[in-house]
Amino acid sequence: MTVQGSVAVQVLAARLSPGFTLGVASAAFQIEGSLSAGGRGPSGWDAFAEKPGSILDGHSPAVACDHYNRAPEDVELMRALGIDSYRFSISWPRIQPDGTGPFNAAGLDFYDRLIDQLLEAGISPMATLYHWDTPLPLEHRGGWMNRSTAERFAEYSAAAGRRFGDRVAQWVTLNEPVSVTLNGYALGVHAPGHDLLFKALPSVHHQLLGHGLAVQALRAAGVKGGIGVANLHSPVRPASRKISDRLLAKVFDLMMNRVYADPILLGHYPKPPLIARPWFRSLGKASDSDLRNIHQPLDFYGLNYYCPVKVATGPGPDHSPVGTTEAMARLPFHTADFPEYGTTGFGWPVAPEHLGILLRELKDRYGAALPPLYITESGASFPEPDHVSGPIADTNRIDYLASHLGHALAATSPGGIAEDVELLGYYVWTLLDNFEWAAGFSQRFGLVHVDFDTLERTPKDSYYWYQALARARRA
């Protein structure tokens, strides 16, 4: 590890309050593999990944990190890492293969064992109920475009709550509903691959309703843990002072940030600017009783932060891992570069100060309605070899994590720009290099390198850096 890294560790450790949670986050579909083993049913993502051209280089999620068979080894890696908490997702089709009806004993047992192994290792489980793997039979009935998926999701959540509620410390209902709507239903670059553009908005409302019903179902099931949601947020900036850029940035901000958080935290959808009203019309029709169901008190708010977004007028060179799609070319705006920042392997700007700015913006927007907050995902991919022998000097990832955690802590400390935000913890995305959705195995985000031929795990320098941070805090 670099000297610079070890200095940053002491500085950061000194800023962590005693109860602050250090964790790592993951998602079932990205790591488990064994897609048809142990009675698991197919998900919309299984079907999407089989369609030629949907995943970069035709990579398959069938094995991924083989975590389904190697969970004890992975928990051991986390124990040695010294983290306080592990955020994982429960695969809905693994525990309820059809998304409705009977539950799968082998699937339930898998998560039972995982939770017990975590507790034995002194790691507090944070369970996400939905990280994008909708059971395929439900996707065939419209997925989140169909209102009844919200009710099915609440039933599944109740069952998970009854089974694991005595041991899970934190529950996350949905992961990034914005990504599901934008990438999955509006642009077609993620499962289920629909390109409905603004006609995808009912999938927002149904996911939010699913969230609200799930919160109530978990509470009715008597779960002991806290309940929250994980939303992706990005500060949105116009590419220039031109009025059209500013207006479209506002529209993008609504789509990206506000239509998910406002109903959950405030109980209503935001008012779109006049010219954008026709696009958002379907959300304006939400009933009061739906909004009451969505607006449930939360124990915490989960923030996934990767980068800010710049918006410019007109269709443009937006791109997904599999190229510019036809749907993107039909949008009235595109995202533009931030030339002042370096970029990650995904081409995302590295802009840690925007994490502090974002915390400020969230507090300004939601005030007392903003619950105490966890950063539920933060991390970066950088080009790294597929096969390694010996140490992996991922100084770029160490710098990324140290600067993001550093800015979040500075912003929320007394005198910081977001000192009135209660920051409870930070989860690195992610423990293992894994199946990065449409980008296949091309983007390595892990603290631990995975060789996808041998499945060998090799901790990178960033793993040892995070370990040093966890230790320094206790020293």
Ligand code: FCB
């Ligand atoms: C987030 C997703 C997560 C992972 C990271 C890189 O948007 O929640 O599954 O893909 O991006």
